[in-house]
Amino acid sequence: xxxxxxxxxxxxxxxxxxxxxxxxxxxxxxxxxxxxxxxxxxxxxxxxxxxxxxxxxxxxxxxxxxxxxxxxxxxxxxxxxxxxxxxxxxxxxxxxxxxxxxxxxxxxxxxxxxxxxxxxxxxxxxxxxxxxxxxxxxxxxxxxxxxxxxxxxxxxxxxxxxxxxxxxxxxxxxxxxxxxxxxxxxxxxxxxxxxxxxxxxxxxxxxxxxxxxxxxxxxxxxxxxxxxxxxxxxxxxxxxxxxxxxxxxxxxxxxxxxxxxxxxxxxxxxxxxxxxxxxxxxxxxxxxxxxx
Amino acid sequence: xxxxxxxxxxxxxxxxxxxxxxxxxxxxxxxxxxxxxxxxxxxxxxxxxxxxxxxxxxxxxxxxxxxxxxxxxxxxxxxxxxxxxxxxxxxxxxxxxxxxxxxxxxxxxxxxxxxxxxxxxxxxxxxxxxxxxxxxxxxxxxxxxxxxxxxxxxxxxxxxxxxxxxxxxxxxxxxxxxxxxxxxxxxxxxxxxxxxxxxxxxxxxxxxxxxxxxxxxxxxxxxxx
Numbered sequence: 001x002x003x004x005x006x007x008x009x010x011x012x013x014x015x016x017x018x019x020x021x022x023x024x025x026x027x028x029x030x031x032x033x034x035x036x037x038x039x040x041x042x043x044x045x046x047x048x049x050x051x052x053x054x055x056x057x058x059x060x061x062x063x064x065x066x067x068x069x070x071x072x073x074x075x076x077x078x079x080x081x082x083x084x085x086x087x088x089x090x091x092x093x094x095x096x097x098x099x100x101x102x103x104x105x106x107x108x109x110x111x112x113x114x115x116x117x118x119x120x121x122x123x124x125x126x127x128x129x130x131x132x133x134x135x136x137x138x139x140x141x142x143x144x145x146x147x148x149x150x151x152x153x154x155x156x157x158x159x160x161x162x163x164x165x166x167x168x169x170x171x172x173x174x175x176x177x178x179x180x181x182x183x184x185x186x187x188x189x190x191x192x193x194x195x196x197x198x199x200x201x202x203x204x205x206x207x208x209x210x211x212x213x214x215x216x217x218x219x220x221x222x223x224x225x226x227x228x229x230x231x232x233x234x235x236x237x238x239x240x241x242x243x244x245x246x247x248x249x250x251x252x253x254x255x256x257x258x259x260x261x262x263x264x265x266x267x268x269x270x271x272x273x274x275x276x277x278x279x280x281x282x283x284x285x286x287x288x289x290x291x292x
Numbered sequence: 293x294x295x296x297x298x299x300x301x302x303x304x305x306x307x308x309x310x311x312x313x314x315x316x317x318x319x320x321x322x323x324x325x326x327x328x329x330x331x332x333x334x335x336x337x338x339x340x341x342x343x344x345x346x347x348x349x350x351x352x353x354x355x356x357x358x359x360x361x362x363x364x365x366x367x368x369x370x371x372x373x374x375x376x377x378x379x380x381x382x383x384x385x386x387x388x389x390x391x392x393x394x395x396x397x398x399x400x401x402x403x404x405x406x407x408x409x410x411x412x413x414x415x416x417x418x419x420x421x422x423x424x425x426x427x428x429x430x431x432x433x434x435x436x437x438x439x440x441x442x443x444x445x446x447x448x449x450x451x452x453x454x455x456x457x458x459x460x461x462x463x464x465x466x467x468x469x470x471x472x473x474x475x476x477x478x479x480x481x482x483x484x485x486x487x488x489x490x491x492x493x494x495x496x497x498x499x500x501x502x503x504x505x506x507x508x509x510x511x512x513x514x515x516x517x
Contacts, residue, residue, distance in 0.1 A: 002406075006397045201381050204341065205442075206370030207398045 003214065011218030014191045022223060025187040029227025029277065030234065032176040032183075033270050037235040040269075041262065043169035048257050050162050057158070058089075059124040059132070060149040061139050069093070072120035075144045079122055082142065084135045089123040096121060119146065129155040177273065184223065184281030188216050192286045199289045216286050220278030228274035232267050293319050294340065294450065294481060299349030301335050309335040310505040313349070317483065319449065322476040324492050325485045327502035333485050336502070337454050340483075341375060342366045354449045371399055374443030374480075378455035380435045382427040388414065388438050389423040395445040413441040417471065433464035440471065450481040457491060465491050473497070 015022045061079065063072040069092055079088045091099070093115035100118070101110055126135055132155040140148045192199070199212055239259045246256060295316040302308045310332040317323055327333050338344045339351050342358060351358040354372040361369060382391050389410055396406045414420045417437035419430075427435055436456060443451050453472060457465035469484070469491060476482040486492060492499060501509045 002403050003397065003400060005403075197381075198383050201383060202394065202398055204370060204375050204381075205395050205398045206367045206373070208367045211367075211398060 003211070007214035007218045010215030011222060014195070014215060014219045015222060017194070018187070018191060021187050021190055025183055025223050026227045026230065028183040029180055029224060029274065030231045032180040033228060033231035033273060034234050034238070036173045036176045036273070037231065037266060037270065038238065039169040039172045040266075041235075041239060043165050044262065045254075045257055046165045047162060049255055050158050052255055054129045054155075054158055055125070057126075057129050057132075057151065057155055059126070059136055059139055061088075061122040061124050061142075061145050062147045062149070063120040063122070064144050064146040065119045067120070067144050069120055072144065075142060076122070078142050079124060079139060082124075082135065082138045084126050084128055084131045085124055085139075086127045087125045089125075091121045091123060093118045093120055124148075130159040177277070180273070180277045181280045181284070184220055184277045185284035187223065188220055188282050188285030191219060192216060192289055196289065199286075212289060213282060213286060216282040217278065220282040221275060224274030224276075224278035224281075225271060226274075228267075228270035232270050235266065235270075236263070293317065293352070293354060294483065295350070295352040296336070296339070297350040299339065299351055300347045301332075301339065301344065302347050308505060310502075313502070313505070313507055315500050315507060315510055317481055319481055320476065320479040321498065322473060322482045323484070323498040323500055324495075325483055325500050325502065326487060326489075326492060327508075328487060331502045332505040333487075333502055334454070335505075337452060337485060340452060341373065342369060371446060372449045374446070374448035374451040376436070376439050376443050376451065376453040376456045378458035380427075380432075380439045380459070382435055382438055382442075384427055387424050387426050388419060388430070391427065391438055392423075392442045392445050395442045399446045401446075409445060410441075413444045414438075416444065416475075417441045433460045433468065436460055436468060437471070440468070440475075444475065448480065450483070451475065453482070453484045455485055455487070457486065457488060462490070466494055469495060 063075065072092075073090055076088055076090060079085060096118045097113065097115045104110065124135070124139055126132060132150055132152055136148050136150040136152075139145060202212065236259060239262075243256055243259070246252060246254060293316070297314050299310060299313045300308070301310045313332070313336065325333055325336065335344070339346055339358065340353050342353075342361065346359065353369060356365070356369040356372075358369075383394065386394070392410045392413060393406050396409060401409070411420055411423065414423050417440050419434060419437055419441065422430065422434070427438065430438065436459070440453075440456075443453075451472070456472070457468055460468065465488070472482055472484060473495060496513060498510070498512050500507060
């Protein structure tokens with residue numbers, strides 16, 4: 001406990017001894033976390049929106065027209081047993097015709113048309129639309145299914161958008177994390193340099209590496225946590241402003257994740273990143289002083 | 293306890309610093325380690341504090357075999373030592389109290405112990421009244437006494453003083469050496485490195501003389517080239 005108190009006193013003293021550098025470090029951490037958080041927020045929302053759209057994408061499995069409606073309905077359990085199928089909806093010939101006519105402006109021209117010209121069908125929903133082609137193939141082999149229509153292009157497009165957004169976000173997060181560690185290590189390196197005589201003296205007194213690292217770890221953690229908290233508040237304000245702008249614009253149909261849902265995970269991530277940056281930064285900064 | 297048995301040290305550039313050095317000191321013994329500049333005294337100090345390892349031979353300090361000690365155990369060895377340097381090595385931006393207390397923080401002492409012990413050891417060196425002053429406000433002799441108090445703070449088994457009087461005037465040097473001698477009488481092994489003949493000759497103590505990296509003499513009494 002005494003040592004922890006000592007580390008805190010030393011760490012806090014060092015922050016104020018290099019006030020300007022400490023301030024600059026916090027600013028850089030705030031900027032990096034804010035950009036990281038913004039990319040992560042965009043990625044999460046794109047995933048959320050695409051997941052919603054993917055839930056509406058389905059395969060259209062047409063039943064052999066020689067099968068009666070009762071026979072056709074019996075296929076449902078076999079379709080549900082197919083890998084990647086989450087749910088199926090049966091649409092009878094009559095319902096299919098009604099739906100088709102509903103889309104036409106002059107449907108009275110088709111009044112004489114009998115439902116028999118259409119087939120019973122299933123709308124097959126999937127857990128993962130990226131696997132649509134494989135699922136289409138398996139559904140095609142279910143007895144009684146004559147044909148399976150799939151909008152593979154749309155599914156592929158959604159998968160591609162999701163993948164690009166995820167890759168860009170992860171790349172930005174990694175890059176900004178590295179920048180944060182670099183900046184933090186430079187600040188702590190300066191602190192270590194100004195205290196190099198003291199480090200040499202306590203080393204000869206029998207200080208362990210842990211004792212020497214302690215104040216630098218505390219300094220890094222305080223800077224990291226301060227940066228994380230400020231970045232969180234800025235992120236909150238920025239996110240709220242963007243939500244307000246979207247809801248007032250023509251994009252208001254987009255299902256944006258409320259900040260309240262993201263707040264706790266985001267804060268935990270920011271604090272964890274702040275801690276990570278502090279630990280790695282201090283390790284890099286004082287490794288030259290760890291030689292006995 | 294200090295023991296060196298047939299110790300050699302040569303550096304990577306081929307310089308042989310010491311050759312076949314052997315001597316030992318019992319607990320509570322006082323000895324001067326003397327010799328001209330470049331004779332190998334500093335090498336012996338570095339071997340004793342674990343800053344360097346011997347090329348050959350055996351070095352044992354307070355029960356730690358320096359040939360086999362791991363890097364992780366080295367701080368534990370150093371916490372059994374008190375080291376006094378010629379240039380005092382006080383931390384300039386800390387007051388006298390904090391400089392001494394730092395040694396106890398390293399040791400992991402409780403705050404309550406530190407509050408009691410620091411004024412006590414500063415009292416031993418006659419600086420209790422000045423414990424809130426900064427090192428730069430003290431004379432050279434006073435700064436060295438702070439360094440002695442710091443070395444005493446953890447009640448070490450052995451004190452190694454490397455030219456402790458090198459930066460202070462002769463009169464103060466004698467006072468300081470008397471202080472170290474008194475401390476030794478309390479049971480602390482004391483190895484004092486110096487090249488000051490006159491000072492050594494004021495004390496009838498053991499003198500280990502190093503010349504050209506070898507022990508030239510080891511006897512009680514006088515120091516003569």
